[in-house]
Amino acid sequence: MSLHASLRFLTKYKVLICNVRYASQAMPQLSSEKYNVKRKDFAKVQNSDVNHFKSLLSEDRVLTEDGDVLPFNIDWIKNCRGQSKVVLKPKSTAEISAVLKYCNDRKLAVCPQGGNTGLVGGSVPVFDEVVINLMLMNKIINLDCISGSLVCEAGCILETLENHVKEHGLIMPLDLGSKGSCHIGGNVSTNAGGQRLVKYGNLHGSVLGLEAVKANGIIVDCLKTLKKDNTGYHLKHLFIGSEGTLGVVTKVAIHCPVLPKAINVAYFGVNTFDEVLQVFKRAKSSLGEIVSAFEMMDNYSIKTVIKNMNLTNPLPDYPFYVLLETHGSDIEHDTEKLTRFLSKEIDEGQVLNGIIASETAKIQAIWNLRENIPAAGLRDAGYLFTSDISLPAANYYQIVPMLRERLSSKVKSVYGFGHLGDGNIHINVALSEFNEEMLSLIENIMYEEVAKLNGSISAEHGVGFYKPKYIHYSQDDSALQVMRELKQLMDPNGILNPYKVLPETKN
Numbered sequence: 001m002s003l004h005a006s007l008r009f010l011t012k013y014k015v016l017i018c019n020v021r022y023a024s025q026a027m028p029q030l031s032s033e034k035y036n037v038k039r040k041d042f043a044k045v046q047n048s049d050v051n052h053f054k055s056l057l058s059e060d061r062v063l064t065e066d067g068d069v070l071p072f073n074i075d076w077i078k079n080c081r082g083q084s085k086v087v088l089k090p091k092s093t094a095e096i097s098a099v100l101k102y103c104n105d106r107k108l109a110v111c112p113q114g115g116n117t118g119l120v121g122g123s124v125p126v127f128d129e130v131v132i133n134l135m136l137m138n139k140i141i142n143l144d145c146i147s148g149s150l151v152c153e154a155g156c157i158l159e160t161l162e163n164h165v166k167e168h169g170l171i172m173p174l175d176l177g178s179k180g181s182c183h184i185g186g187n188v189s190t191n192a193g194g195q196r197l198v199k200y201g202n203l204h205g206s207v208l209g210l211e212a213v214k215a216n217g218i219i220v221d222c223l224k225t226l227k228k229d230n231t232g233y234h235l236k237h238l239f240i241g242s243e244g245t246l247g248v249v250t251k252v253a254i255h256c257p258v259l260p261k262a263i264n265v266a267y268f269g270v271n272t273f274d275e276v277l278q279v280f281k282r283a284k285s286s287l288g289e290i291v292s293a294f295e296m297m298d299n300y301s302i303k304t305v306i307k308n309m310n311l312t313n314p315l316p317d318y319p320f321y322v323l324l325e326t327h328g329s330d331i332e333h334d335t336e337k338l339t340r341f342l343s344k345e346i347d348e349g350q351v352l353n354g355i356i357a358s359e360t361a362k363i364q365a366i367w368n369l370r371e372n373i374p375a376a377g378l379r380d381a382g383y384l385f386t387s388d389i390s391l392p393a394a395n396y397y398q399i400v401p402m403l404r405e406r407l408s409s410k411v412k413s414v415y416g417f418g419h420l421g422d423g424n425i426h427i428n429v430a431l432s433e434f435n436e437e438m439l440s441l442i443e444n445i446m447y448e449e450v451a452k453l454n455g456s457i458s459a460e461h462g463v464g465f466y467k468p469k470y471i472h473y474s475q476d477d478s479a480l481q482v483m484r485e486l487k488q489l490m491d492p493n494g495i496l497n498p499y500k501v502l503p504e505t506k507n
């Protein structure tokens with residue numbers, strides 16, 4: 001399946017999920033009821049507010065009809081549902097500034113939203129927050145092909161940017177399964193990781209500069225394209241990964257590396273996780289700088305994707321699978337290097353069997369197995385608990401058998417897959433139906449163990465709405481206190497994405 005076909009498929013799949021869920025009685029329960037949250041003391045949107053928004057934007061960019069607003073209230077995984085009555089679609093930074101200034105003065109809470117592909121419930125309102133969706137802020141402003149700096153508006157879709165820079169011999173430094181829908185502003189706001197992080201690093205490095213609007217409407221212009229700029233505090237980092245709680249990102253300058261001339265993918269089976277680790281270690285030493293992704297999928301992950309997404313596994317049944325991708329500059333040299341590596345691993349018995357793909361369609365067919373695991377998991381679970389944690393390599397997979405043992409017959413299945421190359425594992429726990437007690441049990445067990453294993457409760461998806469009460473497992477009180485001080489400084493009325501990221505303080 002080609003890249004485009006696969007994305008069309010994913011989009012079709014999302015529509016299918018929507019239809020099934022909306023048509024049945026299974027429209028997601030209101031987040032506030034499901035998670036027992038108390039509304040904070042914000043003002044409520046009045047007709048006069050709606051009229052004012054219409055005067056700031058235009059009538060057609062202020063949505064108030066229930067049917068129009070509903071999709072913006074429900075998250076990608078169909079687990080959260082907010083109660084917003086108004087969705088705004090600004091077209092410029094000036095419009096966002098005017099909207100935020102007004103909301104701040106009126107103490108109306110807002111929820112900044114990009115492509116709404118976030119997986120921690122951060123992208124949709126909890127109560128009646130005004131949704132500010134950036135989909136119409138989608139202009140590419142400039143691409144400097146020599147330095148590789150791309151400047152664009154925050155609502156540009158990642159895949160659109162990828163296609164654009166590709167025409168100029170460049171590549172986006174990040175790649176996500178959601179690239180057909182997610183926005184670069186959403187990527188920056190979540191500090192998205194993805195498959196290529198092992199080669200191109202994270203967004204704190206790739207983002208050269210940005211423009212953001214504070215809660216009070218003040219525009220913060222840090223839209224630099226310089227690689228080196230040590231003048232004062234590096235404010236861009238405040239907005240990278242702060243999940244819409246410190247400001248709305250409106251423009252992004254990002255460094256795009258040179259498009260690799262040679263891309264290869266090896267896909268192979270391994271018997272034990274210890275052997276996966278050994279192969280990883282040797283891959284880094286033998287293939288060095290060309291390794292761009294090292295993804296691990298356990299047997300259950302692959303079985304789920306084969307069964308639910310109508311895909312074919314080119315290999316027999318093995319306990320673990322690895323997808324190893326290389327990005328380099330010489331196809332013959334890279335293919336030969338990768339073939340030599342894989343053959344040696346097979347000969348020495350560490351790898352059971354494997355294949356190498358160099359053609360785009362074949363590469364994508366292998367990536368489809370990995371990228372469709374999140375969607376596949378949703379298909380046969382009444383409720384799918386998904387988590388994104390990071391662990392030191394040696395402890396990486398321990399959590400899966402541990403959860404299977406502790407949760408045993410209470411759940412349908414537990415499986416793990418993820419970016420082993422950067423220590424990030426995604427854990428899926430499938431339940432027959434949503435059950436608050438069960439959810440709390442799973443989370444408590446998982447995050448306690450993550451802390452014991454020196455990991456982080458969020459590797460790349462963020463904290464969002466789901467994880468504030470567990471953030472203490474990964475952040476010291478002293479760090480949390482500084483975060484609260486920053487929030488107070490940037491957004492004294494707390495209007496930006498409330499109920500997300502920082503836990504409530506106990507009075």
Ligand SMILES: Cc1cc2nc3c(=O)[nH]c(=O)nc-3n(C[C@H](O)[C@H](O)[C@H](O)COP(=O)(O)OP(=O)(O)OC[C@H]3O[C@@H](n4cnc5c(N)ncnc54)[C@H](O)[C@@H]3O)c2cc1C
Pocket residue numbers: 076111112113114115116117118119122123124134154175176177178181182183184185186187188189190191192193194195243244245247248249250371374375460461464497
């Ligand atoms: C199939 C699939 C695969 C995925 N794979 C990965 C992966 O490999 N790695 C990864 O890191 N994530 C992954 N994700 C999660 C998600 O795609 C990323 O978190 C992405 O960066 C979210 O971008 P978005 O535009 O959809 O943001 P949204 O989901 O709309 O928002 C996410 C958060 O950012 C805030 N936000 C959005 N835009 C702005 C803005 N302009 N200014 C301020 N705040 C804003 C929102 O308030 C929210 O808190 C995946 C999701 C799916 C569905």
